[in-house]
Amino acid sequence: MIGSLFVTGPAGTGKSSFSGALKEWFVESGYDVALVNLDPGAEYIPYDADYDIREMISLNDVMSQYNLGPNGAQIVASDLITENSDTIIKELSVFEDYYVIFDTPGQIELFAFRPSSPILIDQLTGGKSMLAFITDSVLSTSPSGFISQKLLFGSVMSRFYKPMLFVLNKTDLIDDEQLDQIMKWESDPDELYDAYMNEKDTGMKDYFQSILKSFKETGLISKVVPVSSHTGLGMESVYSEMSLFFEGGADTDTMYKDD
Ligand SMILES: Nc1nc2c(ncn2[C@@H]2O[C@H](COP(=O)(O)OP(=O)(O)O)[C@@H](O)[C@H]2O)c(=O)[nH]1
Ligand SMILES: [Mg+2]
Structure with missing residues (x-):
């Protein structure tokens, strides 16, 4: 694969x-892209998956x-994914010249806080990976x-230590103001502090x-990517970040740059 994006964040x-x-944006723009569902517990997914973990691991089977x-089955299922990573790697090998998007389990802890997840990411992608952390616009309107x-x-970020995008989703539900x-809070922690x-x-x-202060000083969290998954707004910016990291060379990685 050219590179991959693991999509994580709180449920909903x-x-x-x-x-x-x-x-959809990748397809419409003429790029090769594959979307992988890594959530064995998903009852419904709002897209056509190019590979779906539910073909291999069924939550109902694990439960019985x-x-x-x-809940227990979700945890066992997420560990079974790592145990079976060889099979998944084989399935994904057809996406050699593709960008690959990985949709992770609904509840963030099943992905971000399982001990094996950072290893799994590297196994599946050969280290060519970054993360998108999806957040809720409406929740973000309060300090x-x-x-x-x-x-x-x-x-x-401390779990994976990979380039990570702070993606503000559902911007169609908030107004421009x-x-x-x-965006102001993001660039000015003093203003955020006063508001808080x-x-x-x-x-x-x-x-x-x-x-x-540490938000400001670390520079690790210095960028918001506003999107709407309903209107398609902001998808091009996400692609830009990905192409910069995967095809622009490691030293153009803006998320880790000091300046
Ligand atoms: N208005 C609006 N709703 C959204 C957007 N993205 C997702 N949703 C809704 O939020 C709910 C949860 O979405 P889902 O993708 O299943 O969240 P997940 O649990 O994080 O995978 C669904 O009802 C979606 O239709 C968006 O950009 N705008
Ligand atoms: Mg989901």
């Missing part, structure tokens, strides 16, 4: 919708075979909602000031 933020919309409820998603983004505000204090009136000033 639109990972599957985003994966489908991004694939291991005598587990749905506390925005901060909480940033912290989760940092948490997931709200989007501008979020205004919202919460908390006494823990030092603690939050340090967190917000």
Whole structure:
């Protein structure tokens, strides 16, 4: 594969919708793309998968075979994916000159916080991978909602330490003013801090000031990619980030650059 994008984020933020919309953009723009469903528990996926893990691992089978409820079965199923990575690698070998999008399980912990996931990513892609962290625009309109998603983004980044895009999905549900505000918070942690204090009136000033300062100082979380999986807005920007990283050479990786 040319490169891959693992789509992660909290349940319901639109990972599957985003994966489908991004694939559609690639197809319409004439690029070779494959979309892989890595969620064995998905009841419905809003796209045509080019490879679907449910062909190999069925949540119902895992539940009856291991005598587990749905939550336990999800965990066993995600570990079975790693155990069977050789088979998946063979299936994916037909996508040699393709960009490959991986839609991950609905609940973020089943992917981001399983011990084997960072290894799985490298096994499936030979290290040619980056992540899209999907967040919710409506939640991000409040300072506390925005901060909480940033912290989760940092948490997931610490698990994988790969280039990661902070993708603000569902921008069709907020107005331009709200989007501008979020973009301002992103570039100015002082303004975010003031807005947060205004919202919460908390006494823990030092603690939050340090967190917000670290947002600014680390530079790791310095960019928002606004998209809508319903209108297709922003998909080209996601492609630009991918092509810059995979085809523009490692030193053009803007997510890790100091300046
Ligand atoms: N308005 C709007 N709704 C969206 C968008 N993306 C996803 N959704 C809706 O959000 C819900 C969850 O989406 P889904 O892709 O299943 O989320 P996942 O659990 O993260 O895979 C569905 O009802 C989608 O139709 C978007 O860009 N705009
Ligand atoms: Mg999903």
